[in-house]
Amino acid sequence: MLYPERLHQLTKEHADAVAALVCGLFLFCGWFALHLGFLGWALLLLPIAYVIGGYESAREGLTTLIEEKELDVDLLMIVAALGAAGLGLWRREYYLIIDGAILILIFAISGALEGYAMQRTERSIRSLMSLTQDTARVVRWEKEEVIPVKQLQVGDEIIVKPGELIPTDAVIVEGYSTLNQAAITGESLPVEKTVGDEVFAGTLNGYGALKLKLHQQPESSLIQRVIRLVQQAQTETPPSQQFIERFERGYALVIVVAGVLLLVLPPLLGNWDWETAIYRALTFLVVASPCALMAAIMPTLLSGIANGAKQGILFKNGAQLEMIGKVRAIAFDKTGTLTTGLLEVCEVIPTSEYTKDDVLKAAASVESRSEHPLGQAIVKAATNVDWQAAIEVQAFPGQGIVGIVNNQEVIAGKDDFVKKYVTDLPKNLIEIATNLELQGKTVVWIAQKRWGDGEIGRWGDGELGAPTPLGEWGLGAMERWGDGEIGRLGERFHPTIPLQQYQVLGIIAIADTVRSQAAETISGLKKLGIEQIVMLTGDNQKTAESVARELGVDRVYAELLPEDKLHVIRRLQQEYKTVAMIGDGINDAPALAQASVGIAMGTAGSDVALETADIVLMADRLEKIAAAILLGKRTQAIVKQNITIALGFIILLLIANFLGGINLPIGVVGHEGSTVLVTLSGLRLLKN
Numbered sequence: 001m002l003y004p005e006r007l008h009q010l011t012k013e014h015a016d017a018v019a020a021l022v023c024g025l026f027l028f029c030g031w032f033a034l035h036l037g038f039l040g041w042a043l044l045l046l047p048i049a050y051v052i053g054g055y056e057s058a059r060e061g062l063t064t065l066i067e068e069k070e071l072d073v074d075l076l077m078i079v080a081a082l083g084a085a086g087l088g089l090w091r092r093e094y095y096l097i098i099d100g101a102i103l104i105l106i107f108a109i110s111g112a113l114e115g116y117a118m119q120r121t122e123r124s125i126r127s128l129m130s131l132t133q134d135t136a137r138v139v140r141w142e143k144e145e146v147i148p149v150k151q152l153q154v155g156d157e158i159i160v161k162p163g164e165l166i167p168t169d170a171v172i173v174e175g176y177s178t179l180n181q182a183a184i185t186g187e188s189l190p191v192e193k194t195v196g197d198e199v200f201a202g203t204l205n206g207y208g209a210l211k212l213k214l215h216q217q218p219e220s221s222l223i224q225r226v227i228r229l230v231q232q233a234q235t236e237t238p239p240s241q242q243f244i245e246r247f248e249r250g251y252a253l254v255i256v257v258a259g260v261l262l263l264v265l266p267p268l269l270g271n272w273d274w275e276t277a278i279y280r281a282l283t284f285l286v287v288a289s290p291c292a293l294m295a296a297i298m299p300t301l302l303s304g305i306a307n308g309a310k311q312g313i314l315f316k317n318g319a320q321l322e323m324i325g326k327v328r329a330i331a332f333d334k335t336g337t338l339t340t341g342l343l344e345v346c347e348v349i350p351t352s353e354y355t356k357d358d359v360l361k362a363a364a365s366v367e368s369r370s371e372h373p374l375g376q377a378i379v380k381a382a383t384n385v386d387w388q389a390a391i392e393v394q395a396f397p398g399q400g401i402v403g404i405v406n407n408q409e410v411i412a413g414k415d416d417f418v419k420k421y422v423t424d425l426p427k428n429l430i431e432i433a434t435n436l437e438l439q440g441k442t443v444v445w446i447a448q449k450r451w452g453d454g455e456i457g458r459w460g461d462g463e464l465g466a467p468t469p470l471g472e473w474g475l476g477a478m479e480r481w482g483d484g485e486i487g488r489l490g491e492r493f494h495p496t497i498p499l500q501q502y503q504v505l506g507i508i509a510i511a512d513t514v515r516s517q518a519a520e521t522i523s524g525l526k527k528l529g530i531e532q533i534v535m536l537t538g539d540n541q542k543t544a545e546s547v548a549r550e551l552g553v554d555r556v557y558a559e560l561l562p563e564d565k566l567h568v569i570r571r572l573q574q575e576y577k578t579v580a581m582i583g584d585g586i587n588d589a590p591a592l593a594q595a596s597v598g599i600a601m602g603t604a605g606s607d608v609a610l611e612t613a614d615i616v617l618m619a620d621r622l623e624k625i626a627a628a629i630l631l632g633k634r635t636q637a638i639v640k641q642n643i644t645i646a647l648g649f650i651i652l653l654l655i656a657n658f659l660g661g662i663n664l665p666i667g668v669v670g671h672e673g674s675t676v677l678v679t680l681s682g683l684r685l686l687k688n
Helices: 002-013 015-036 039-067 073-091 095-118 120-129 222-235 239-269 274-288 291-295 298-310 318-326 334-338 356-367 373-381 427-438 518-527 541-551 562-576 586-594 607-612 624-658 664-686
Strands: 135-140 143-148 157-160 170-174 177-180 191-193 210-213 313-315 329-333 339-350 391-396 400-405 408-413 442-451 472-474 477-480 500-514 532-536 555-557 579-583 597-601 615-617
Touching: 015 039, 015 095, 039 073, 039 095, 073 095, 073 274, 239 274, 274 624, 274 664, 291 624, 291 664, 298 313, 298 318, 298 624, 298 664, 313 318, 313 624, 318 597, 318 624, 329 334, 329 562, 329 586, 334 339, 334 532, 334 541, 334 579, 339 356, 339 373, 339 427, 356 373, 356 400, 356 408, 356 442, 356 500, 373 442, 373 500, 427 442, 427 500, 427 541, 500 541, 518 532, 518 541, 518 624, 532 541, 532 562, 541 555, 555 562, 562 579, 562 586, 579 586, 586 597, 586 607, 615 624, 624 664
Parallel strands: 329 532, 329 579, 532 555, 579 597, 597 615
Antiparallel strands: 135 143, 135 157, 157 210, 170 210, 177 191, 313 615, 339 500, 391 400, 400 408, 408 442, 442 500, 472 477
């Protein structure tokens, strides 16, 4: 029972492709039967090919004609094919039926390809929905219960355990944790959240349990807005597509009207008899059919897609292969696109008394007990250093961490946190740390307590009889005892180094590192004529500007939510018309859908970004963007050449038909010959 179910599912998902395949099969069998002289079998098989391959085109053409009162190419192809078949039966030139079936097969294949392109929106939305929680754990009447998210009401308290997805936008009322918001906001670092902070649906909770309070309806959450934006952007027909549709319908109307006039006027004017007029009209429909025009585009695009696949560039929509050659501006997401999206230690700066290994050794000892991403980056950087894990570790959320290593206390954290232990931070390190932070890097200070070796103190020689209060604590003296007769003991105390002292070992700079090929890619794109390179990110302004300066980006837009990125893309389209967007996260999905060409990173990209984008860079190699643009420009040039050839043949055949210089078989040969010619021309793109 399983096999028929799979077969049914397969045919349902690929109905158009199956129809084209079956049409081609019956066409071949009908041609073979006719070739062998089995006319009856041929006349049985070929009509089946007509029905199976032409049903969808006929239905769409008639629907457009009836509901919109317009003619389109679908109906024109069916009329031309049926005309060829009817003329073949009338004149007993049965190979004309095969010519008509070939026309239908070409359109059936085209319809199948369009069907696959239309499925992208549904897959994108399903991927987005998979990131939202169906249920939430709420507290009601002092008991926890799990209910569907759609049943949540404003004011409900929600419990989120470590490692769980946030079910809906809410405000923290109890607890502290770090949340990975990269998929929603594009921030490279997990964000520390505590009481009063807002959290977003679809973000991943870290190590702390949270109690949230719902402050708005679940359908108003950020992830739901992203879903709606993707739906809207993908269903909007771009101006270029609208122009093509209008051209097709106008072309079909002109051909049909011209065909009718050619059928009626010559007999009425006495130039041709009715048989000649019918014959010329049908020949006109055949030679004027836009098969060569269609073949001028699709085989070229398919060849370009195959070429791109060899280079690790996946074009999901053939039209975008041509579109990318027209791009004038490109917007890059930062995190995971221009950068690796992985935190790494980029600099270790010790004080003069210590080495880099000393700093890493101390830092890794305490950070090995931490789940914070910064700590994990430090431990990773210390793989070649011999260190041991600290004991009695205590973490201070959002500040730092303290632990004991070899009976010495080690502190790691922000400068304000370390200042609680070390009163005076080294001035040279403060200056270096400030510069590093201006570059968008996170600085971790490392300090350590050590035992001093100073003098305990010197006993003084006070005068006898000087009264001193009993038990008085004095500066520099541990305690002064006196009764006026013995004298003052320990009046002066001169320690060289205090018994215990905290000392800074150094600082560690951590950052989301820029991809090695990013700067070269941007430089290459400018050489290709790209007028504007823009960076969009959810990160802070300082980090964004630092990366932009390093890479040579023209404009920077920072601290953006998904809808903000969408608005930026729209403004760029108003200025530059054709805009490409490169991203990898859920937060990039609306912008990828809105852009003229959406490009996703294949390895680092989220499922939603991969489904929404038109192009996927399978190996995350940014330099392939330039290769894709060059391939698009070459495709565009070949398409123009093919259109010129196709229109040239159509014009020559039409002139010959009016002059009576060709018969229907020659018209079919010329028509099919031009189709083959432009198809072979398009296959040139298979070569690198």
